[in-house]
Amino acid sequence: MKPVAQPTPDTQAWFDRIDQGSLTVPRCQDCDHRFLYPRMCCPACGSRAVELVQASGRGVVDSFVVNHRGPQGFAEDAPYVLALIRLEEGPRLMAHVQVEDLTSARVDLPVVVTFTERGDRRVVQFIPAEVA
Amino acid sequence: MGLRGAIAIVGAAESTDLGKLPDMSALQLHVDAALNALADAGLKPSDVDGVASAGELPNDVADYLGIVPEYLDATNVGGCSYMLHVRHAMAAITAGLCETVLITHGESGRSRVGMQPWAPAPQSMMGQFEVPYGPVGAPSLFPIGVRRYMDTYGMTEEQFAMVPVVQREWAARNPRAKLRDPITVEDVLSSPVIADPIHLAHCCLVTDGGGALVLTSAERAKDLCSSAPVYVLGAGESSESSVVSGLASLTSSRAIERGGRAALRQAEVAHDDVGHLMIYDAFAHVPLYGLEDLGFVGRGEAAAFVAERNTAPGGRLPLNTNGGGLSYTHTGMYGMFAIQESVRQVRGTAPAQVDGVDVSVVTGVGGMFMTSGSLVLGSASTV
Numbered sequence: 001m002k003p004v005a006q007p008t009p010d011t012q013a014w015f016d017r018i019d020q021g022s023l024t025v026p027r028c029q030d031c032d033h034r035f036l037y038p039r040m041c042c043p044a045c046g047s048r049a050v051e052l053v054q055a056s057g058r059g060v061v062d063s064f065v066v067n068h069r070g071p072q073g074f075a076e077d078a079p080y081v082l083a084l085i086r087l088e089e090g091p092r093l094m095a096h097v098q099v100e101d102l103t104s105a106r107v108d109l110p111v112v113v114t115f116t117e118r119g120d121r122r123v124v125q126f127i128p129a130e131v132a
Numbered sequence: 133m134g135l136r137g138a139i140a141i142v143g144a145a146e147s148t149d150l151g152k153l154p155d156m157s158a159l160q161l162h163v164d165a166a167l168n169a170l171a172d173a174g175l176k177p178s179d180v181d182g183v184a185s186a187g188e189l190p191n192d193v194a195d196y197l198g199i200v201p202e203y204l205d206a207t208n209v210g211g212c213s214y215m216l217h218v219r220h221a222m223a224a225i226t227a228g229l230c231e232t233v234l235i236t237h238g239e240s241g242r243s244r245v246g247m248q249p250w251a252p253a254p255q256s257m258m259g260q261f262e263v264p265y266g267p268v269g270a271p272s273l274f275p276i277g278v279r280r281y282m283d284t285y286g287m288t289e290e291q292f293a294m295v296p297v298v299q300r301e302w303a304a305r306n307p308r309a310k311l312r313d314p315i316t317v318e319d320v321l322s323s324p325v326i327a328d329p330i331h332l333a334h335c336c337l338v339t340d341g342g343g344a345l346v347l348t349s350a351e352r353a354k355d356l357c358s359s360a361p362v363y364v365l366g367a368g369e370s371s372e373s374s375v376v377s378g379l380a381s382l383t384s385s386r387a388i389e390r391g392g393r394a395a396l397r398q399a400e401v402a403h404d405d406v407g408h409l410m411i412y413d414a415f416a417h418v419p420l421y422g423l424e425d426l427g428f429v430g431r432g433e434a435a436a437f438v439a440e441r442n443t444a445p446g447g448r449l450p451l452n453t454n455g456g457g458l459s460y461t462h463t464g465m466y467g468m469f470a471i472q473e474s475v476r477q478v479r480g481t482a483p484a485q486v487d488g489v490d491v492s493v494v495t496g497v498g499g500m501f502m503t504s505g506s507l508v509l510g511s512a513s514t515v
């Protein structure tokens with residue numbers, strides 16, 4: 001069984017939106033900084049005025065590895081692309097990039113968000129923009 | 133008073149054995165190394181009034197040895213914790229909080245005797261944002277930026293493979309190293325793929341072992357009939373993101389850069405003064421990032437620098453001369469072993485001794501570039 005995030009009070013709202021199929025990015029209402037992970041204050045200025053804003057869902061592969069082994073729940077999926085996605089809004093997220101052909105995974109590959117079901121929760125994933 | 137050269141390492145030793153030690157718990161490995169380091173310093177446990185450790189709590193190490201300390205440092209920020217212990221001891225001893233500090237490491241990384249399994253807590257940021265994607269632990273999380281590095285700077289797989297090849301050359305000169313047979317670029321690239329571009333040969337060993345240091349003021353060091361004191365000329369520490377996805381850069385480490393350059397500044401040494409270098413090599417890319425972050429080479433130059441044998445035996449900047457985590461030993465929190473090799477090189481007692489090392493720099497990392505600590509160590513001629 002693959003794990004799902006166990007949200008803490010400061011990340012709950014962000015994961016709730018994921019479960020609704022919506023990717024958001026925390027934004028500071030004082031300095032406009034956008035960041036991840038979600039937290040109760042802005043890491044750029046310390047303001048507590050933080051809101052979740054809708055993300056475009058577009059990004060690029062900043063870097064990645066192709067896991068040829070996997071921990072429990074993932075071993076049967078290997079090899080799979082474990083990537084850091086640079087969102088259009090600025091911050092990065094870790095996710096899988098779901099590709100038919102592993103050789104199509106590359107640095108700077110444009111990707112768009114998708115969501116996969118995991119139990120009664122959803123998990124953020126990405127697919128190449130050209131496939132979408 | 134200034135901190136440069138204010139304290140000295142007067143005792144340094146590893147556990148009696150390294151490797152597979154199913155008959156020793158992690159705590160025993162701390163204590164075994166501590167007794168060896170105290171013997172090296174010509175001191176007894178009762179001479180110690182400060183204890184620092186990571187993995188086991190310093191109060192537990194102190195109690196086992198019958199020490200009632202007046203200074204405790206339980207800093208645990210991963211494998212570089214021991215660099216931070218030295219830095220904190222530098223301040224504490226100089227300020228008069230204590231006189232003699234014992235720093236211990238012990239880890240049953242391979243046999244797992246008396247050890248909890250490593251796993252991020254499910255409610256930690258890494259547990260929430262990264263574990264659900266099935267990283268293969270450190271082997272995929274730590275080197276995840278290497279593709280970006282290759283893309284940015286044009287590092288080839290062959291250049292990258294030279295890191296383990298060169299370190300194995302150092303290990304071949306060290307009878308205590310676990311892996312001593314020479315390897316080629318071909319051997320590295322044909323070793324099993326773990327998390328492409330990382331092959332097994334790019335990954336550190338997993339072993340059991342320990343190490344310990346004894347520090348005191350430079351003044352008091354002169355009166356101890358130990359091996360030649362090794363002076364702490366500079367020290368620095370830093371940290372950044374709790375998750376890999378939050379690191380400022382995927383092609384460098386802000387924590388290494390901040391901590392390392394602070395150490396060099398405090399030590400008042402130029403890069404050309406450094407005769408020996410240790411950079412924590414949990415995976416083969418870390419020394420490359422470190423060479424650049426510490427300023428020994430420019431951005432993007434480290435892979436060619438290593439491939440052209442500048443860090444190899446006979447090269448101008450000997451690096452990871454014990455064989456490193458890749459070939460010597462790696463218990464999990466390897467930083468202590470990197471410090472031990474720097475001490476040996478400055479003392480002139482290393483198995484693969486480099487000629488005339490008066491200044492050695494040793495840099496550790498914790499987590500996946502989340503923390504870093506650096507030390508600049510010097511011989512008597514530097515103070």
Ligand SMILES: [Zn+2]
Nearest residue numbers: 028031042045
């Ligand atoms: Zn702000």
